[in-house]
Amino acid sequence: MDVGELGEFGLIELVTKRFAPTAHVLLGPGDDAAVVQAPDGRVVISTDMLIEGRHFRRDWSSAHDVGRKAAAQNLADIAAMGANPTALVVGLGVPATLDVDWVAQLSDGFATECELVGARIVGGDIVRAELITIAVTVLGDLQGRPAVTRTGAKPGDVIAMAGRLGWAAAGLAILGRGFRSPRVLVDAHRVPEPPYAAGVSAAIHGATSMIDISDGLVSDVRHLAVASGCSMHVHSNLLVVDTPVAEAAAAFNADPLTWVLTGGDDHALVATFPARGGLPDGFIMIGEVLEGDAGVMVDGQAVEASGGWDHFRAEKP
Amino acid sequence: MDVGELGEFGLIELVTKRFAPTAHVLLGPGDDAAVVQAPDGRVVISTDMLIEGRHFRRDWSSAHDVGRKAAAQNLADIAAMGANPTALVVGLGVPATLDVDWVAQLSDGFATECELVGARIVGGDIVRAELITIAVTVLGDLQGRPAVTRTGAKPGDVIAMAGRLGWAAAGLAILGRGFRSPRVLVDAHRVPEPPYAAGVSAAIHGATSMIDISDGLVSDVRHLAVASGCSMHVHSNLLVVDTPVAEAAAAFNADPLTWVLTGGDDHALVATFPARGGLPDGFIMIGEVLEGDAGVMVDGQAVEASGGWDHFRAEKP
Numbered sequence: 001m002d003v004g005e006l007g008e009f010g011l012i013e014l015v016t017k018r019f020a021p022t023a024h025v026l027l028g029p030g031d032d033a034a035v036v037q038a039p040d041g042r043v044v045i046s047t048d049m050l051i052e053g054r055h056f057r058r059d060w061s062s063a064h065d066v067g068r069k070a071a072a073q074n075l076a077d078i079a080a081m082g083a084n085p086t087a088l089v090v091g092l093g094v095p096a097t098l099d100v101d102w103v104a105q106l107s108d109g110f111a112t113e114c115e116l117v118g119a120r121i122v123g124g125d126i127v128r129a130e131l132i133t134i135a136v137t138v139l140g141d142l143q144g145r146p147a148v149t150r151t152g153a154k155p156g157d158v159i160a161m162a163g164r165l166g167w168a169a170a171g172l173a174i175l176g177r178g179f180r181s182p183r184v185l186v187d188a189h190r191v192p193e194p195p196y197a198a199g200v201s202a203a204i205h206g207a208t209s210m211i212d213i214s215d216g217l218v219s220d221v222r223h224l225a226v227a228s229g230c231s232m233h234v235h236s237n238l239l240v241v242d243t244p245v246a247e248a249a250a251a252f253n254a255d256p257l258t259w260v261l262t263g264g265d266d267h268a269l270v271a272t273f274p275a276r277g278g279l280p281d282g283f284i285m286i287g288e289v290l291e292g293d294a295g296v297m298v299d300g301q302a303v304e305a306s307g308g309w310d311h312f313r314a315e316k317p
Numbered sequence: 318m319d320v321g322e323l324g325e326f327g328l329i330e331l332v333t334k335r336f337a338p339t340a341h342v343l344l345g346p347g348d349d350a351a352v353v354q355a356p357d358g359r360v361v362i363s364t365d366m367l368i369e370g371r372h373f374r375r376d377w378s379s380a381h382d383v384g385r386k387a388a389a390q391n392l393a394d395i396a397a398m399g400a401n402p403t404a405l406v407v408g409l410g411v412p413a414t415l416d417v418d419w420v421a422q423l424s425d426g427f428a429t430e431c432e433l434v435g436a437r438i439v440g441g442d443i444v445r446a447e448l449i450t451i452a453v454t455v456l457g458d459l460q461g462r463p464a465v466t467r468t469g470a471k472p473g474d475v476i477a478m479a480g481r482l483g484w485a486a487a488g489l490a491i492l493g494r495g496f497r498s499p500r501v502l503v504d505a506h507r508v509p510e511p512p513y514a515a516g517v518s519a520a521i522h523g524a525t526s527m528i529d530i531s532d533g534l535v536s537d538v539r540h541l542a543v544a545s546g547c548s549m550h551v552h553s554n555l556l557v558v559d560t561p562v563a564e565a566a567a568a569f570n571a572d573p574l575t576w577v578l579t580g581g582d583d584h585a586l587v588a589t590f591p592a593r594g595g596l597p598d599g600f601i602m603i604g605e606v607l608e609g610d611a612g613v614m615v616d617g618q619a620v621e622a623s624g625g626w627d628h629f630r631a632e633k634p
Contacts, residue, residue, distance in 0.1 A: 026359060030544070031466050032397040032529050033363035033457065038355030042343060046350035048442045049408035049452055055444070080349040091366035091408070091452040125365045127372070135366055135408040135452030140350065149348050212349050227347070 003103065004096030004128075011126050014100065015092075015107045022120045024086040024141070034122035036087040036139055044140035044147065046077035052132040060175050063102045065190040066134070067109020073214060074138040075117055076194035076267040080212035082148035082203025083140035085119040085196075090136050093129025106134075117196050145203050150227035153209040153272040155291045159232060160283040161270045162198035164188075165217055166245040166256060169263025173252060184244050194267035198282045202271040205280040210271040216262040218303050221270055222296045228272075231292030236261070236299050238286045261298065320420060321413030321445075328443050331417065332409075332424045339437045341403040341458070351439035353404040353456055361457035361464065363394035369449040377492050380419045382507040383451070384426020390531060391455040392434055393511035393584040397529035399465035399520025400457035402436040402513075407453050410446025423451075434513050462520050465588070467544035470526040472608045474589040476549060477600040479515035481505075482534055483562040483573060486580025490569060501561050511584035515599045519588040522597040527588040533579040535620050538587055539613045545589075548609030553578070553616050555603045578615065 003011060016029040027035035036043075048070070050056060056066045071088065078085040090110065094103065107121075114120055119138070171189030180186060194212070202210055209228055213220045217234070225232040241249075241256045249256035272289055273279060296303045320328060333346040344352035353360075365387070367373060373383045388405065395402040407427065411420065424438075431437055436455070488506030497503060511529070519527055526545055530537045534551070542549040558566075558573045566573035589606055590596060613620050 027464055027466065031464075031468075032394040032527075033361045033400070033464075035398070035459070035464050036360050036362060038358055038360045041355055041358055043353050043355045043360045043456065044350045045353060045404070045406055045440060045454075045456065047406040047408050047440060047452070047454060049410055049444050049450070051410055051444060051446050051450075054446075077349040081352070083350070087362070089362055089364040089454055091364050091454075093366055093368055093450065123362060123364060127366050127368060129368050129371075129448075129450070131447065133366070133368075133410065133446070133450055133452075135364070135450075135454075137362075137364060137406055137408075137452075137454035139360065139362065142352070147344055147348075147350075147352050149344065151348075210349075 001100045002096060003094050003098045003100055006100050008126055011103060014104055015124065018107045018111045019121045022118060025120055025122055029123050036122060038141065040142055040144045042142055044078055044081050044083040044142060045137065046074060047135065047137040048074050050134040061190045063105035064109035067106040068113040068191045070134045070136050071110045071113035072192050072194055073267060074136045075113065075119065075196060076212045078138055078140035079194060079196045079199030080210050080269055081140065082145055082199055082207065082210065083142045084200060085117045085138055085140045087120055087122045087139045088114065088136060090121055090124040090134065092124060092126045093133035094126065095130060096128055098132070148203050148207045148210040148271070150209050150211055150224050153224055153228035153230050153289050155230055155289055156275050157208055157272040157289040158275050158285050159234065159270065159272055159287040159289060160279050160285050161268050162282040163195040163266060163268030164242060165213065165239070165266050165268050166241065166259035166263050168192060168265035169259040170245050170248040174248060182244055182248065185248055189265065192265055192267045195269055195282055198269050201280040201282065202269065205273065206277055207271040207273055210269060213266060213268040213270055215264045218261050218296050218298065224270070224272065225296055226294045229294050231290045231295060231297060232287065233290055233297045234287040240284065318417045319413065320411050320415045320417055323417050325443055328420060331421055332441065335424045335428045336438045339435060342437055342439050346440050353439060355458065357459055357461045359459055361395055361398050361400040361459060362454065363391060364452065364454040365391050367451045378507045380422035381426035384423040385430040385508045387451045387453050388427045388430035389509050389511055390584060391453045392430065392436065392513060393529045395455055395457035396511060396513045396516030397527050397586055398457065399462055399516055399524065399527065400459045401517060402434045402455055402457045404437055404439045404456045405431065405453060407438055407441040407451065409441060409443045410450035411443065412447060413445055415449070465520050465524045465527040467526050467528055467541050470541055470545035470547050470589040470606050472547055472606055473592050474525055474606040475592050475602050476551065476587065476589055476604040476606060477596050477602050478585050478587045479599040480512040480583060480585030481559060482530065482583050482585050483558065483576035483580050485509060485582035486576040487562050487565045491565060499561055499565060502565055506582065509582055509584045512586055512599055515586050518597040518599065519586065522590065523594055524588040524590055527586060530583060530585040530587055532581045535578050535613050535615065541587070541589065542611045542613055546611050548607045548612060548614060549604065550607055550614045551604040557601065
């Protein structure tokens with residue numbers, strides 16, 4: 001059956017029955033609006049839009065993958081504030097000819113990812129569109145703590161990261177060349193694995209700033225540098241090049257560090273911490289914050305372009 | 318200049334500089350997420366998606382109109398819970414060739430409408446899309462009151478409405494026939510005027526159920542009937558057919574009551590109240606809640622189809 005035959009209300013029922021209630025949800029789908037708990041009197045909110053062909057391809061990713069990824073990239077934004085995701089609303093634009101099962105699988109993907117953090121979809125809107133369009137908004141709970149913003153890094157702080165880098169970029173390169181393996185990298189492109197718990201851990205541990213790495217390490221750390229007014233020094237020898245990434249780079253005669261420094265979509269978390277306090281579990285040091293022009297230095301070289309690494313390499317002697 | 322030349326970060330700056338801070342906003346745009354006050358420990362949330370060609374036409378509505386309408390239909394959902402809108406996030410998909418001024422005007426439209434209720438855009442996402450796509454999520458504050466849902470209507474209650482009906486449908490009919498006037502009706506299609514303050518008034522006055530009329534009086538009151546398990550009796554002689562609507566219907570040889578009963582997009586509020594309490598300012602009685610099958614009766618006749626009125630008329634002797 002296609003979406004046009006099932007109709008809007010059938011679709012809404014199909015989607016909403018997939019979401020079990022949680023303690024955060026006071027009123028779920030089915031009314032003009034939902035009601036969600038905000039226990040400490042504040043709510044964290046972030047939104048993202050994904051469009052078929054630009055943010056995902058149906059021939060590269062299953063509907064379940066797309067649902068997980070759409071949820072994950074939003075949940076990661078909440079984690080990057082040091083907050084705990086609680087609830088999501090989803091706007092969905094779909095062609096009338098789309099198979100209903102695709103929407104069911106998408107919803108299951110959302111449910112799977114949300115369950116990892118105890119969040120739930122509480123509302124949404126379904127409209128017809130030429131291309132599949134997914135608009136996700138997620139709420140989070142700071143549990144009484146201050147939000148960890150991008151503005152608090154100070155000279156002398158340590159820069160640290162949790163999660164992985166370069167995996168999704170390697171997977172995208174593999175798919176782009178027509179391959180489907182190594183599976184572990186292709187899967188990393190399809191479904192990121194943000195280190196959700198590391199966000200709250202960083203906040204509890206006194207992180208002075210934090211960001212979700214969605215565009216690439218260099219360009220996102222530059223946001224921290226500019227917002228905090230500091231110079232961020234990253235040391236490439238402290239960055240982990242995981243074995244699958246190194247092997248794929250060797251096979252493609254590519255530089256794995258390019259993927260690690262500029263590859264997006266892995267949703268690692270980068271945070272800054274006071275130098276004397278050590279790091280919370282899951283974080284490794286990758287550099288330090290110094291006085292100086294707001295920007296990113298890699299191995300002592302300024303990286304100017306927002307994409308960064310290739311340009312930076314070209315400037316090297 | 319077009320959107321492609323200005324780029325994502327230029328666009329974000331263009332949009333966000335249009336929104337003055339409000340007391341509800343603890344952290345505005347520019348970080349991984351925003352932080353909004355939720356003073357009573359709960360937050361109301363609703364979302365809608367609008368797509369060019371389906372929900373608005375650029376040759377019929379200015380960018381400013383589209384911004385106001387996109388905001389209004391979401392703010393009305395919050396009002397329909399008896400809550401006060403506080404903050405919005407907006408996902409925006411735009412073609413690279415779109416003039417930057419269109420986005421600026423859209424943002425001004427959002428700002429204009431949000432100022433009516435003291436709400437503010439606190440975050441968003443801008444991506445490329447073939448058709449202009451606007452995903453709005455709005456938060457609201459219940460100010461310590463219970464949410465007014467669709468489920469609480471009881472036999473014996475009065476059905477009442479605030480706002481206007483039939484105006485947007487008349488305006489749409491006028492535009493659809495190639496006319497641009499009467500301006501007051503065309504404007505009603507372009508920019509609804511939801512009775513925002515009536516939502517909170519209804520809640521304070523003890524409304525037992527409430528809904529925003531977005532699809533049409535009959536189909537939306539049916540949602541109240543089904544959710545509450547009651548029979549909703551509407552009396553057409555209690556419905557106001559405003560002069561501009563009556564005059565346009567006469568000019569088109571149409572039945573103005575069809576517009577009033579089935580026309581969408583005016584975002585009136587319909588609520589039920591205990592019979593003995595009277596009605597808050599701005600509400601007029603349009604019917605009563607009785608025991609019986611969950612559904613809508615107009616002048617004692619069951620209205621079966623969700624569109625409703627034409628079908629109902631056809632059934633009349």
